[in-house]
Amino acid sequence: MPQFLNERDRSALARLRDCMTDPKLTQRAQILLLVDEAMSTADIAAAVEGTDGQVRYWRREWEKRGIDIFPPEAQALLSSDQDEPVSSLGASIEDASLSGNGASPDAVALPGVGEPRRALSLQDAPGVEPGDSMAEAGRKVLLFHFERMLLNEPGARLGDDIEGVHDMRVATRRMRSAIRLFEPFFKPGRLTPFNASLKKAGGVLGEVRDLDVFMEKAQRFAKKSPDVNLTPLFDEWQVRLDVARERLVHGLDSREFDRFTGAFDDFLTTPGKGARPQPDPEDREPYEVRHVLPRLLYGLYEQVRVYDDLVDSREVATLHALRIELKRLRYALEFFEEVLGPEGRAVIKEVKALQDHLGDMNDAEVAEQILRDFVENEDRKNSGMPRFMRQPDVSGVRQYMIAKQDEKRRLIDTFPAAWETFTREDVRRNLALAIAAL
Structure with missing residues (x-):
């Protein structure tokens, strides 16, 4: 060999x-x-x-x-003591397989390791102004998060820090939320292909991120419970994580992703591209941020408050739907934080606290189901075998599943109090004051 x-x-x-x-x-x-x-x-x-x-x-x-x-x-x-420069003996990227075992015609040339695939301006904020048209505000917001996605691509690709995948995935999610918010201000279908590419990228990022989070939380549990053996679970998750990482790198290396980033970059850096024509002044149709944003934010807040009568139902599906509405409200507030009053930051903090509560509950629900499937699958494989011959021992995984059940139950039980905190009068007042700055 x-x-x-x-x-x-x-x-x-x-x-x-x-x-x-x-x-x-x-x-x-x-x-x-x-x-x-x-x-x-x-x-x-x-x-x-x-x-x-x-x-x-x-x-x-x-x-x-x-x-x-x-x-x-x-x-x-x-170069100091060599007659010839060191060779670059790896195959060219056009000929190299993503797995290292063959040719991949879908691979593309990338910049140096650790470098984003294009120069980034990395502004501290999107730069939205009250007099911007909603289309141009959307372009600024999308460009801001597009650059964050590209900035975190090298770290996500390498995988030695789970935050790289997390931050890249968050950027794709924010852009998809922004597209949903700003799409009415662009010509029909202009943002659709970009949204589809972001959805695909977010999917492969999500596979890796979810497994990273499951592993990290299980490791914390194992440290607190040294007598609990989670090795069989870690072994299976590591195999799945390795496959997911290969799929992620393959996607990031593909011509499809390269074409998407090039086209999206051109779209986002060309003012006016794809935007609906501004209305005739005589029509008096609102299109600037200062005119549209109050109605938009109050509408998103209303979508959250329609769950008032459903919170006590404690149905996971209902609470999950509420979490999505909270995320849309939070992202919109963050997109426009520059033009809102200082109270906007306090409202964002309240929304995030409630969203995090529901996010932890959702994670516990998903983890519980994954652990249940794992235990049931091992039980099926060991069915009919003497106890001393059963492999592997999943008693520790069963204990961890019970812990996740308890965590989910606790988060559901405490959610009504968290909801009451979020819906208090001063939060509503702060929202009004933040919008009044427009």
Whole structure:
């Protein structure tokens, strides 16, 4: 079986490992050298104090880009005593498989590792003004979150920090919410293709993010309950997480995603593109932010308050629908926070607290069902076998499932009090004062 590295690259990576002061770059070189020694992914991750995802990622990137996965200043360390520059022996990205095992005609060339695929302005806020048309306000909001999505793409791709996936997914969700909000102010169908691409990207990001969260919460439970064995559960989730990460990277590397980001960038940086024509002044039709926003925000608030009579029902499906309405209200308030009065920030805080309560409840509900399915599946496989022969032991998973049931019940029981806090008079007053600034 041929070795992963040739002699020249092996020597170059050893030099980089020994000479670089940046621990992340040192770790990167060490991963590749250990891959060359045919160590398992898990053993390499343990040896470099990294993750399985990092090992797979850097192997795949080496096969695509070779030495270019290191920044120019690191590569400069190699030029002092070498007659020839270090080769970039990985296949070109057009020929490299996303899994490292074949060709992928859908791959595209990307910028340097760790760099966004385009230059970003990264403004502190969208820059919405009261006199903006709603279409141009929407363009500013979408561009602001589009840049956040691109900013977090390298971290999501690498996977050594779960917040990269989280932040990229949040950006896609906010853009989809913004499209829903601003779509009436654009020509019919102009935002539809972008929304479809964001939905697809959010789906693969969500698979990874959800598993990351499940793993993190289960690990916290295991630390507090050292006698509980969750190893069978972690093993299965890790397999699923590895598959989900491969799917995510494949999606981000695809020509489809590259075309989407290029087209969306052009759309968002071209004022007036796709917007409905501004109404004739004689028609007196509201289209500026200062004229449209009060009605819009009060409408979203009304959609939340229609649940007044349903909160005590404690039905999970009802509370989940309420959570979606709260999210839409919160995102709208955040999109326009610049033009609202200072009280708007206090309202956002109240909405977020209630949304988080329902989010934790939803997470507990989903986790409980996943754990139940896991236990029932293992029970079916072990059916009819003597107890001492049953594998694996899922008693610990069953205990964790019960803990999740208790958590969900507690959050449902305490929700009416949280709702009462949210609907108090000063929250309504703050909303009115925030809007009055327009």
